[in-house]
Amino acid sequence: MISELHFWQGEFIAETEAAERLAELPDLVRRALAEPLSTETVLIACDTVSRALQQPHSDVHTRLLAQLTGPAGATPPDPEEAAATLAELADALARPALERKLRRELGGPRPERFTRPDARETVYEAWAPVGLLVHIAPGNAAAVASLSVVEGLLAGNVNVLKTSSSDTALAPHLLAELAAADPTGAVGRRIVALRFPSSRQDLMRLMCEPADAVAVWGGEDAVRGVAALVPPGCRLVEWGHKISFAYLTREAATDRAALTALASDVCRAEQQACSSPQVVYLDVEPDAEPDTQPDGAAPVAATREALFAFAEQFAAVLDEVSAKHPGPRGADDAAEQAEITTTELVARAEQHLGLTKVLTADDGSWRVLADTRPALTASPLHRTVWIKPLPRRDILATLRPMRRYLQTASVAGTRADIAQLSRTLIAAGVQRITPLGAMLDSYHGEPHDGVYALQRYSRRVSVQATGAEFATTPCLDDLIAPTAPPAAPTGPLMDKAAAQARLSSLAPHHAQLYFRSGGTTGTPALSVFTCDDYDTQMRASAHGLLAAGFDPAHDRAANLFYSGSMYGSFISFFSILERLGATQIPMAAGPDHEAIAEALVEYQVDTLFGMPSYLWQLFHTQAERLRSYGGIRKVFYGGEHFTAEQRRILTETFGVQVIRSAAYGSTDLGPLGYQCTHARGTEHHVLTDLHTLEILDPQEDRPVPQGQPGRLVFTTRTRAGQHLERYQIGDLGRAVDGVCPCGSHTPRIELLGRYGEVFRMGTYHFNYRRFTQVAEEHLQYRGELQLVLTNETGREHLTVRLDDRYAPEPDTARTALLAHIPELGSAVGPEALLTCTVETAPTPAFERTPTSGKLRTVIDRRTPTA
The missing domain is CATH 3.40.605.10 (Aldehyde Dehydrogenase; Chain A, domain 1)
Structure with a gap:
């Protein structure tokens, strides 16, 4: 209408x-x-x-x-x-x-x-x-x-x-x-x-x-x-409008499978596509060199005979293929049909001069026009194809004058032929080379007529910014309030078991990189990515690292994350630093602290990347050497957090100036957030380029009020492989109100620990972070702290394990914990719901995950009771 x-x-x-x-x-x-x-x-x-x-x-x-x-x-x-x-x-x-x-x-x-x-x-x-x-x-x-x-x-x-x-x-x-x-x-x-x-x-x-x-x-x-x-x-x-053609070597011209594929290209779309073959060129050599023939002389008989013989052979194949793919007999449009008729009549007239040979279907559904002259000639289409000779040495001279009109050439021959002919044809003006049978096919992202369409439809623009305030601004757009945030995800929530169950159904091209989690909170989980997924995530993390204060132009970084067993930390930060063009010494975490400290001094490293627990051990086992060096200015950590007391020691004793999270992420989802130079404690900006975040009530599947703690639920948006939608990562957190002092409008969250750090014992709920807070504030404790839960004697028992280098007497520590954690004091008091002891131990006695080296903060060894 x-x-x-x-x-x-x-x-x-x-x-x-x-x-x-x-x-x-x-x-x-x-x-x-x-x-x-x-x-x-x-x-x-x-x-x-x-x-x-x-x-x-x-x-x-x-x-x-x-x-x-x-x-x-x-x-x-x-x-x-x-x-x-x-x-x-x-x-x-x-x-x-x-x-x-x-x-x-x-x-x-x-x-x-x-x-x-x-x-x-x-x-x-x-x-x-x-x-x-x-x-x-x-x-x-x-x-x-x-x-x-x-x-x-x-x-x-x-x-x-x-x-x-x-x-x-x-x-x-x-x-x-x-x-x-x-x-x-x-x-x-x-x-x-x-x-x-x-x-x-x-x-x-x-x-x-x-x-x-x-x-x-x-x-x-x-x-x-x-x-x-x-x-x-x-x-x-x-x-x-463009013209496309096929080019066959002598050997390929006798390959029936190749000719069948070529005939399919002729029949598909009735040659209406610019990439449809209108001409088939044969790499036939005359018996005499062209410059030895008199001007205007007819082609030698050997060339003509080979050309006409091939035309008959190809016509037989085209007849078979055309019958399997029936189409209209000629053109529906009168003008197009007139062009077909005229072209055929002229070619038939030239047969008497020995210049052409015309082969047509009985029902008029196809036409093969052999022509001894190599000049490129447009076909009237509708299954009409020219057959012409073109020795490879004459390709440039013959085709280059028509370069504005050339698009696709389908080449058949040996591997060496295809390599050589492709270069020659492209020099003549051809835009794309394909195998026979694939002229009309395309692949995602393929350039069209020699250019990328998106670049023709865009402008490349730039902004030059000066001043130190831009050094930690990875993206100017983050300084602008977003106009339309993505719609909130819908559908069921997903946990780790559901994500693992989906892996078996992934297509092979969606599973190119395999990583396993460290297993801190349970059995290590497998995650897979495409190479493009991985690249996108590493570039986003690189932007976050700039915001955190890493300076790729001057910082000299040592990558001391754990490597091996499909664990991704070391590999990821190698990739991140590579994309930043930074100087890096990719050492990986290892047990020989002395050798690592020597390398840090020898290569003038001033920035460390690694797990807090490992870096803490390194600083203390090599305290004298590193204090004497005094060159470590920045520490970027991941996977765990430094306590305030540990930060104080690193700053005052070792001269570290910047201690900041390198990234907030997980093996399942990849990078999730980053810290800026204004971030406090466990605050992070969300990588909204990659994910959508929901914060849901700890008990019910509904959003929490603004600023209240809840479960962090992420939906990935830029992942072609393993899709994770409304994935419960196992972390607790809350949204931070307002625009960050750094100027970024990307949302911020404060991480409040993992589900596993909140446990129920003796009818009370305890949070691991409360134990570390009391130890730090009331005992000036700066080491690691581990909780072990057992019920071996029929009563639940809590063991608080402290590093013997920094811990007070166990009784002193126990008294402070009972006094400042009221629930613990009540549970071990007159109610006697559980018992609690404090033990001190050397660092090697603390249990860690073998892959990542992370400290296991809460170890639950309780056996179910009947």
């Missing part, structure tokens, strides 16, 4: 209204660009539609299939072709495909963010939209128009699409589904889809005059017509 021809920012409108609104297009663009579009928002909407299209009985699939197969003015595709088109769209709109495209073309899944390409400099770069991007779509590829707009959305542009009124209504209706899939409305506000003929120059002018870039499909006349309408400085992105 006329009233539904045009889609304008979320609604279908009539043609008269579309003309009126086009006059206001510049104002629309200004309003839309004032609201930045998050790539994450686009990815969510596209993936939502993709999932719906993958279900043949979904409402979305049904509605869009009707647009492809219903009346639209042009001859609609058959149902099978329509279903294949929707399957192609579902695949292209899936989040993994789009993320791969973003990584290939713009460097990462969040290209719009101002980050530091060189972490050693305070120069920020990002990809920004060109502004208003107009798409003038072709009529021979149903999916192209919609996907071009999706590319424009990924680049952040306001998009105006123009299709012909004779095309199907797939494009506007698919874009309407995308807009509906975004609850924020941001996607819909950047989409206008119009359907009118190019002869409506009034509408074309209103659409093109305010454009910052115009993407146009078509031949030279179409491109010239659009170029006349665009303003000076407007970027014209030409996706013009």
Whole structure:
């Protein structure tokens, strides 16, 4: 219906209204660009539609299939072709495909963010939209128009699409589904889809005059017509008509399997795609060199005979393949059919001169035209293919004059042939090389016509910042309040057991990196990542480390995290420091403290990365050497926390100036948060580029009031492999109100320990952190503390284990704990619900996880009672 021809920012409108609104297009663009579009928002909407299209009985699939197969003015595709088109769209709109495209073309899944390409400099770069991007779509590829707009959305542009009124209504209706899939409305506000003929120059002018870039499909006349309408400085992105061909060596020309694959390329899409083969070149050598033949001489007989013999062989194969893939006999359009007839008649006339040989199907479904002249000749399509000779030494001379029109070459030969011919053909102007049978295929992120579309639809912009205040600012966008936070996740909560159960169903390409947890709180858990997942996470962690005060331009770092047994700490921080371009000495934690201390001094290390328990041992076993060196200025830790007393000793005794968390994370989820230079205690910013955080009531599955403690539940958003949605990590925490003094608007949390650090004993609940707090405040204790729970004598017993280097007498320590932990005093008092002892022990006696070296804070050895 006329009233539904045009889609304008979320609604279908009539043609008269579309003309009126086009006059206001510049104002629309200004309003839309004032609201930045998050790539994450686009990815969510596209993936939502993709999932719906993958279900043949979904409402979305049904509605869009009707647009492809219903009346639209042009001859609609058959149902099978329509279903294949929707399957192609579902695949292209899936989040993994789009993320791969973003990584290939713009460097990462969040290209719009101002980050530091060189972490050693305070120069920020990002990809920004060109502004208003107009798409003038072709009529021979149903999916192209919609996907071009999706590319424009990924680049952040306001998009105006123009299709012909004779095309199907797939494009506007698919874009309407995308807009509906975004609850924020941001996607819909950047989409206008119009359907009118190019002869409506009034509408074309209103659409093109305010454009910052115009993407146009078509031949030279179409491109010239659009170029006349665009303003000076407007970027014209030409996706013009191209010619593709196959190139076969002598050996490959006798390979029937290769010829069958080539025939399939000819039949697919009736040669309507730019990548369809129109010519088949043979690497045939004349008996005499060309410069020994008189000008204008006919090709030697050997060349002609070999060419015509191959044409007959290929015609037989094409006949078989064409019969298996029946299509229309020629073109539906009268002008196209006339071109086919004319081309065939001319070729038949030239047979009498020995220049050509014409082979056609009895039913007119295909045509093979052998021509002894090598010049590139366009085919009239519809299963019409030229066969021509082209010795490899003549490729450049023959094809380079046509370089503007060349796209795909399918090459068949030996490995060496393919390598050599690919270089030669690309030098001649070819854009892509494929095997036979794969000319029309593509891969996610593949460049089109020699360029990346997203880069043509974007601008690379930069901000140079000076001053020390930017040294710890990894991303300028964090200094701006977000306009539309991601929607809260829904669905069931997931625990570690559920996450482990899903591993068996992962596809192999989603499981490329395997890590195991340290097993601090139980059996080590397996987590898997794709290489892209890992890279995204390490780059996010690198930004967090900058915020924490690490200076990759000057700091000399020793990586002393644990390594081996599939544990990820050492490997991860090696990757993080590598991405920062930092100087690092990757030593890993080891038992030979003396050798490590010697290396720290020899290599002038001033920054340490490692577990607090290990670093604490290193400082004290090598106290004299490290105090004498006095060069350790920064300590970045992970997995555990230093107590306030330990921090005081490191600062006053060893001269450490910065003690800060290197990252908050887990093996399951990867990095979760980071500390800035203003963070206190266990406060961390959340890595919102990677995750969405919920804080739920400890007992019920509902959000806690702002600022109240609860369970930390994370949903990963940038992970193609192991999906973890509403994952209960096992930590407790609370949200920190207000904007951080560092200026970042990313949310903050205060970590309050793990579930396992809160235990019930003698009818009371105890928190491990309360024991460490009392020991530190009332006993000036600065060592490690471990709790052991048993019930061997029929009564529950609590053992508090202290480091004998720093502990007071056990009785003194016990008295202080009973006095300052009221629940403990009551439980061991007159009620006698449990017994409590304090023991002192050397550091090696403390139990640790073998993989990570972490201290086991609470060891529950109680056996269930009958």
